[in-house]
């Protein structure tokens with residue numbers, strides 16, 4: 024372990040700033056007296072200090088692996104330095120870290136910039152998201168293997184913006200020359216504003232927060248041209264349709280429709296403050312955004328994607344219907360525990376909702392106020408009290424909105440079209456990052472489950488595979504430890520005893536409560552090292568995630584995990600005269616189940632979707648972009664050390680730095696190596712037939728050190744492949760010049776002969792044989 028002497032430049036731990044620059048003044052009784060750059064004098068232990076490079080470049084380094092002292096403060100301050108100069112991208116080996124600038128930087132993303140990065144070796148230019156997109160595109164073409172780019176980070180870190188830039192770049196390099204509307208690539212790009220209108224909303228963390236996860240798979244033909252695409256979405260937050268907290272908003276599309284002028288009038292809409300689903304929060308506008316303009320933008324995207332005007336009208340009519348539905352209030356009816364529509368205003372909204380859904384208003388009323396129940400004596404109709412009627416109304420709104428969203432995704436997929444023959448794809452994943460709030464519910468549980476899965480994928484690729492490969496190849500390697508999270512995954516998803524299985528079981532019993540679920544959970548999994556019971560609550564549980572502990576409140580777990588369609592809701596909307604609305608429910612059969620509810624588990628379906636996603640990711644070569652949110656105020660040029668550090672830890676960046684530098688990032692089988700670099704030692708190639716020896720010969724000739732020769736592969740340290748490539752390019756260049764020179768000589772000679780012959784031949788003074796003899800002699 025490092026020890027320090029007076030005069031040493033160090034980083035000292037600090038409660039507020041995480042680490043601060045300091046200098047050792049004195050050493051006393053195993054304690055170090057240091058002076059910080061802020062002018063404080065501290066007495067600290069060795070554990071609170073780390074070495075600092077006093078000659079660190081002011082502008083920082085573009086790859087963390089180039090840092091002299093690769094430690095936490097070094098990484099942190101390198102990012103901070105670069106961020107202050109608007110250098111928002113930094114590499115950590117092959118991982119790209121992107122710090123959200125919260126400011127427009129158009130020069131970074133121009134077409135000129137895309138051209139700059141096109142075909143250029145990764146790492147040669149400044150770090151950029153285009154470089155990652157280009158590396159994946161070229162790797163796909165060269166190796167014929169599908170790629171994936173995993174974009175992660177917390178809410179507001181810039182995942183969606185980064186994903187859009189990647190798609191733009193791929194459309195640029197893989198698009199057709201004529202970039203007019205209707206091309207596959209433009210439809211792919213236009214799917215973004217459309218999905219954002221219906222799937223994004225203002226939250227406390229981000230004005231344009233994606234409330235769903237997304238995996239966009241771009242398909243390419245054998246020539247590297249985009250030939251199709253598929254979008255998969257995950258877990259849309261449905262509760263937002265009916266319930267929003269202050270300062271947040273519902274989905275953007277509702278506000279856009281309210282501001283649409285003629286259309287809003289047609290559907291009897293007004294200011295958002297008139298609607299219960301929108302006025303629970305008093306935030307109606309977004310800074311710098313005009314809902315009216317955005318409405319036109321959404322309409323344009325729909326046109327480009329090819330959604331017919333009939334369907335467009337039906338979509339907005341359905342949205343308007345949902346807003347009117349939400350304004351129907353109930354009061355107690357004449358009979359015990361029954362309900363009826365409150366007043367004239369509610370009757371108006373009921374009639375408007377029925378009109379817009381194109382269904383019978385009496386049937387809508389009956390559907391909202393009654394429920395049929397299967398008993399031993401047959402089906403009976405039970406009246407609902409007011410609060411159950413409100414809950415049923417909200418369930419209908421949520422279900423309808425979720426089906427509408429799924430319809431949009433499917434319609435984008437249909438219109439862009441799939442290339443079933445495509446052998447090469449690039450998938451881009453934009454999915455919610457790890458979440459830990461004051462109150463964490465079912466949504467956070469699912470999101471953090473997804474992040475555990477992705478972390479495992481990251482672990483496997485960056486850590487496990489690395490170490491296994493070194494082991495298999497029997498090369499010297501001191502194992503770097505990493506945290507394996509398989510046990511957390513088992514806790515969550517293992518059958519029959521895991522949190523999801525136990526939750527599903529609870530959901531299937533109508534009498535279950537969150538208390539009975541929690542009790543069963545603690546009984547069944549009491550010895551699991553990753554699960555804890557909260558001290559001051561009998562029902563909250565805490566999971567030790569890879570990124571830290573999170574306590575979950577279980578009150579709404581059962582309700583949120585139950586995904587069901589109430590049969591009366593299905594029957595009501597299936598009877599709609601609007602083909603679009605009836606079509607949304609077409610996939611739900613008119614089941615004759617014993618109950619009015621058809622349960623399916625949200626968590627289990629999500630688990631299954633994640634499994635499919637992991638299968639896809641595992642068959643591709645991954646690239647990672649870690650987005651970082653520099654501050655919680657969403658403002659430019661403010662860098663909060665503690666929060667950034669936590670994000671770097673959660674994203675595995677700090678671990679990756681360590682392993683990347685300690686290991687051998689480049690490895691090639693001997694034959695691959697010789698195919699590429701054999702030209703560097705042609706003299707050996709003829710004399711020796713042992714690939715391993717030949718490889719060693721080349722490396723020694725170029726004076727490369729610290730490489731490792733494994734059983735089947737050669738392992739190179741970071742940067743060595745670049746040296747080899749540079750030398751190879753020199754050799755190839757000079758060979759090319761030699762060939763070119765010879766070819767030019769040949770052409771000149773041929774022309775010369777032709778000219779001479781055409782001049783001399785007609786005169787025919789000398790016989791042909793003599794002419795050619797003279798020419799040959801000359802040319803020699």
Ligand SMILES: Nc1ncnc2c1ncn2[C@@H]1O[C@H](COP(=O)(O)OP(=O)(O)OP(=O)(O)O)[C@@H](O)[C@H]1O
Nearest residue numbers: 123125126178179180181182183184229231232233
């Ligand atoms: N590269 C960038 N250049 C300029 N601004 C950016 C960039 N990336 C992000 N931003 C700004 O940050 C905001 C939040 O980014 P974004 O919506 O991509 O976050 P996110 O990670 O997708 O969050 P969520 O998980 O909530 O969906 C954007 O609306 C934009 O204002």
Ligand SMILES: [Mg+2]
Nearest residue numbers: 182183232233
């Ligand atoms: Mg987003």
